[in-house]
Amino acid sequence: MAKKYITTAIPYMNGNPHIGHAMDYCLADVCSRYYKMLGDEVRLQAGTDEHGNKIFLKAKDSGVDAQVFVDEKTDSFKAFIKKLGVEYTDFVRTTDELHMKRCQEIWKRLEDHIYLAKYNGWYCTGCERYVTDKEYEENNGVCPDHQKPYEKLEEENYYLRISDFRDEIREAIESDKMLILPDYRKKEMLKLLEESPDVSISRPISQLTWGVPVPGDDSQVMYVWIDALSNYITVLGYPEEDISDWWPARAQFVGKDILRFHAIIWPAMLLGLGLPLPKAMISHGMILANGQKMSKSIGNVVEPMEVVEKYGLDAFRYYFLRHVDTFADSDFTWEKYDSAYNNELANDLGNLVQRLATLASKNRLAYQKPESFVLPEEYTSLMNDFEYSKAFDFVWEKVQDLNKKIDDEKPWMLAKNGETEKLEECLSRLIDGLLLANYMLTPFLPETVQKIKNVFDGLIEPPKIPLFPK
Ligand code: MSP
Numbered sequence: 362m363a364k365k366y367i368t369t370a371i372p373y374m375n376g377n378p379h380i381g382h383a384m385d386y387c388l389a390d391v392c393s394r395y396y397k398m399l400g401d402e403v404r405l406q407a408g409t410d411e412h413g414n415k416i417f418l419k420a421k422d423s424g425v426d427a428q429v430f431v432d433e434k435t436d437s438f439k440a441f442i443k444k445l446g447v448e449y450t451d452f453v454r455t456t457d458e459l460h461m462k463r464c465q466e467i468w469k470r471l472e473d474h475i476y477l478a479k480y481n482g483w484y485c486t487g488c489e490r491y492v493t494d495k496e497y498e499e500n501n502g503v504c505p506d507h508q509k510p511y512e513k514l515e516e517e518n519y520y521l522r523i524s525d526f527r528d529e530i531r532e533a534i535e536s537d538k539m540l541i542l543p544d545y546r547k548k549e550m551l552k553l554l555e556e557s558p559d560v561s562i563s564r565p566i567s568q569l570t571w572g573v574p575v576p577g578d579d580s581q582v583m584y585v586w587i588d589a590l591s592n593y594i595t596v597l598g599y600p601e602e603d604i605s606d607w608w609p610a611r612a613q614f615v616g617k618d619i620l621r622f623h624a625i626i627w628p629a630m631l632l633g634l635g636l637p638l639p640k641a642m643i644s645h646g647m648i649l650a651n652g653q654k655m656s657k658s659i660g661n662v663v664e665p666m667e668v669v670e671k672y673g674l675d676a677f678r679y680y681f682l683r684h685v686d687t688f689a690d691s692d693f694t695w696e697k698y699d700s701a702y703n704n705e706l707a708n709d710l711g712n713l714v715q716r717l718a719t720l721a722s723k724n725r726l727a728y729q730k731p732e733s734f735v736l737p738e739e740y741t742s743l744m745n746d747f748e749y750s751k752a753f754d755f756v757w758e759k760v761q762d763l764n765k766k767i768d769d770e771k772p773w774m775l776a777k778n779g780e781t782e783k784l785e786e787c788l789s790r791l792i793d794g795l796l797l798a799n800y801m802l803t804p805f806l807p808e809t810v811q812k813i814k815n816v817f818d819g820l821i822e823p824p825k826i827p828l829f830p831k
Pocket of ligand 1: 614619
């Protein structure tokens with residue numbers, strides 16, 4: 362049994378969960394359930410990113426202590442992850458005392474690659490990062506993600522010498538030893554790596570207090586990304602514990618907006634610590650609302666709980682794992698959501714189960730379930746390549762095919778004509794097909810898969826309530 366470790370990005374605790382956060386969780390959960398289905402032992406990490414000025418200021422605005430503020434937000438994220446049916450095994454908070462202690466130890470171990478210098482340049486408070494002069498010019502002085510003008514800043518910081526690791530990182534990305542998906546993002550990262558200066562990894566205490574203190578220098582606090590990226594290994598017990606059973610991660614899921622931190626700073630940290638690089642980094646696209654970025658100021662933010670509650674967990678997972686492309690930006694609209702539920706889940710899958718179960722029970726079919734299923738190569742190859750929305754499409758074609766076969770072969774006519782043997786062969790073959798499709802749905806639709814299994818186990822009875830009631 363192989364051991365596999367899968368990670369998700371840890372969201373900032375400056376707001377409530379929104380629909381975009383669901384992407385990391387849903388994709389990582391599919392990955393984890395797929396490996397478990399193949400017999401692997403899996404650890405799936407989740408957590409919360411709780412330091413930094415943005416969070417500190419939000420707490421201040423709300424009139425509560427920062428720790429109280431993040432405690433509350435963390436609870437809402439935990440409830441959200443649970444609601445998505447995500448089976449995480451480890452949860453890390455960056456304000457956990459143990460995480461902070463481990464983070465300081467990580468810093469000490471990186472000291473050979475850290476130096477103190479003055480910074481004089483541009484900064485985006487939204488991204489909490491420095492901006493190069495080139496970027497400043499390209500964006501006309503305004504952050505495209507936050508629509509806020511960049512600020513001028515002069516301060517003393519510690520820097521991580523990216524140049525110490527550039528060659529090794531480039532080699533790992535180029536050779537796919539650290540696979541970056543999709544391929545066009547890999548190319549983007551290779552270009553960024555060449556342009557990337559050394560990165561500032563601390564802030565003076567006058568600028569930032571809500572963070573992990575730099576060991577040996579109480580005038581500086583760690584920059585949020587150092588603290589946040591460390592979570593992937595501190596949660597495994599690094600550095601006191603031997604993490605080699607789990608690290609390197611098999612797959613790290615992140616949004617395209619934060620891939621640059623994971624493809625440059627994170628590998629530099631790992632190499633500085635003498636740890637191997639993750640095997641794969643999967644960068645997903647953004648969820649848009651009517652083609653636009655979701656934002657509170659535009660007023661088009663979709664509340665995830667509302668979406669889950671409308672038709673239930675599997676309808677949510679169905680939409681976000683099939684109709685939201687794994688890698689590209691995709692749109693969410695209520696019209697598309699309603700149509701996916703009614704026309705696909707209810708009409709394709711729900712009807713298929715109802716039709717086959719009714720035919721089998723009416724004709725008292727003595728159905729013998731296959732001992733095991735052989736997964737089609739096309740499916741496993743897509744799943745192994747993290748092409749989840751395509752793998753889901755592949756399964757759906759099988760579901761639609763089975764409905765077509767029922768229409769073409771008309772088993773009710775075989776029953777009417779008393780062609781018992783032919784009828785049994787036809788129904789058994791179609792139910793085998795359905796159960797194979799159902800098996801392939803295991804990583805995607807956990808509740809539905811169980812319900813379908815129950816229908817065809819033992820005496821077949823059509824579900825009293827349709828699987829997807831309209
Ligand atoms: N705290 C950092 C991550 C640190 S990981 C060491 C962060 N937090 S975040 O809350 O802004 O984003 C968390 C995750 O949600 C990221 O993977 C991000 O890409 C994803 N998404 C946030 N909004 C999104 C959409 N609208 N659509 C899809 N994913 C998006 O970045």
